[in-house]
Amino acid sequence: MNGWHVASEEEAARQAASTQQFVDHFLHRDRNDAGKYPSGITLLRDAAVKYHKSPMVLPWLNEKTQRMAYYVIPRQREEITAVRDLLVAFVGPSFAKYGYDVPAALDKPHEAAILKRYGAGSTFVIQATTDTDERRGLRTALERMVEVVERAPVRSWSAPKPLGRLLADFEAALLSGAPQTAQALLQQIDHQGGLSPANVKHLEIRLLAAQGKANEILALRGLREVLLQDPPVPVKDMVLSALFTAYIEPALAEGDLARAVDALKAPDSQFSLLTDGNLLTLSEQAITVMLVGMHGRGDRAELSRSIALLDAEGRGDTVPEALASYRRQSVHADTVTAEPAEIEPVATTEPEPEETPGKAPLNTWAEIVKAVAQGDKTAFELCRRMDVRRSDIPIQVEAVSDAEMAGVFADLTDPEYEAVWQYALGPFLQELARVEVFYPQTLTTVMRSIVNQRCDPANLAVLDLLLELFLRTAPNAQEYTEFLEQMSIGFDQWVAPETAGQALDFVDRLANFASPAPKARIQTAQLLLAPLRVHARRLDEAYLSTAHSLSDELGLRLEWPERVSSESAENKPIVGAAQILIYGLDEGVLQRVQERIIQRFPRVKVVISAEKVASRHLKDAARNSDFSVMITQCAAHAATNCIGRYAKEVVYPRGAGSASVAHAAINALYDLATRQQEISTRRNR
Structure with a gap:
């Protein structure tokens, strides 16, 4: 049963009974030590069942570990953002250090009932400290919040942003290395409505790809239905890259081409839905998967022509060594100039003639931003291709002066700026981060x-x-x-x-x-x-x-x-010997984080990496570290997928600066030390 189902009046009684049953189950003293102390939970327990406007607040206690938390569950999906604001105002960080601003993962055994009833991303888990006075203050603050909200005049909790702005903010959060913010925005987009289920899945795939979660992309519910609807090239690329990370790369690393082919032939790989399209619009990882697929189909001619085309475009290094023999075949006869109709490349900086006949190509950033502002679909597609290939050779666009570029941004109307923010700002800032082009006036604007x-x-x-x-x-x-x-x-x-x-x-x-x-x-x-x-x-x-x-x-x-x-x-807890990996593209940030952590925890080895490819060094660092901290800002999918596959645990900071990254790493070190102490205690019993 979905706890966020909007009940009719006829269902109200059943809903109340169901809520009572759920609360009693969660607070039962046999599975939750908080149930042993009725005087401390009565107000919150009764409010969870009887109140209708305030969020549900359910205490949880484990006396063996002395860990206590409060589970705060909004009554309706669209109230997540409002409840977050309430928790920031009433609770954090005065009474709680963690859990009040981002919904929790709900991956512990005692959380199964909440996950089943309310779903993922539904619940804030506020961790209490071990100090008695601070625990009492936290409980009092939550009780006050429940009472104030329930007695307040009726108000609209959802003053939704326009969908376009939410989409733009989602892209901005991904670009800036704030995956938790992107996750919260995705939930808001889904709850608010306005996008088709397939388009919501596209955004979910994009978020998972930014976090290097290849296996989660391939296991995504409804993925086959999404691919049957011929999604945009960026979505296909992310799924192909996930196939590379999960199946193809491990097989090729061991020289087992047959195993790579078998992985693509498996029914659950979905590869058969991804075989069409233009190779030159794809990333390196996706191209490798496509080439292995051609080999698996036994299509030697297509594979030879594809390799020749990649060589001609300067992208021959994407061809795996196991398929090098096809390159030798392709230099004979006229394969380089033979008809490449099946893989004819799309021009990288101009639209397809049949879509926009007689239209001039987009050669400068000023032209691209103006075209996006005016709703030009060709410009949208160009920006998407730039994002897909951000780990490869960037699309070359002629530079314009800083003053001209600043003027373009300054002249945008509000609706035009929303479109530019959503489609063009990310690729533009990525280009600035990647090359030595200095636009101080534009950045100021x-x-x-x-x-x-x-x-x-x-x-x-x-x-x-x-x-x-x-x-x-x-x-x-x-x-x-x-x-x-x-x-x-x-x-x-x-x-x-x-x-x-x-x-x-x-x-x-x-x-x-x-x-x-x-x-x-x-x-x-x-x-x-x-x-x-x-x-x-x-x-x-x-x-x-x-x-x-x-x-x-x-x-x-x-x-x-x-x-x-x-x-x-x-x-x-005492932080002992450990090894951690810090990954990101800003080496200055990485070095400052490394210095801070080593200065504070001398026994911790901090490995830093700014690589853009899945190198042997990156694999070994992720595999041998107790956890990896991944800065997703402008990161290359090849590297993030590699870390996601080989790391024991991945920690995502809430920002891309060294303060946020060091904060995430230090808290993860304390969590690691706590787990190690608990294991040691159990062994000594």
């Missing part, structure tokens, strides 16, 4: 459009990327000061303990790059850190440590407390 809007998680993630790209341009003092002044306008609207990660990422980027205007850097850093310093005791340990370090590095002379809570240091 785009930044202004963000700070003048509500600074939600997606906007903040993009703002962090814009700051990074701007600082890479080595701006002069005037450009530097102007950018920081404009960016600082919205700080008072979003800097708070619950956004400490984003604020510290910004400060860390300022510290990591040389400053042509030291006074402007100091002033901006102080504006970012001042709200955090006022509420320093609400920061968790990892963020507080980073704030200390950055204040000292920039010479700000700010005083910070030594500890953030009354919970004693003895309650923290």
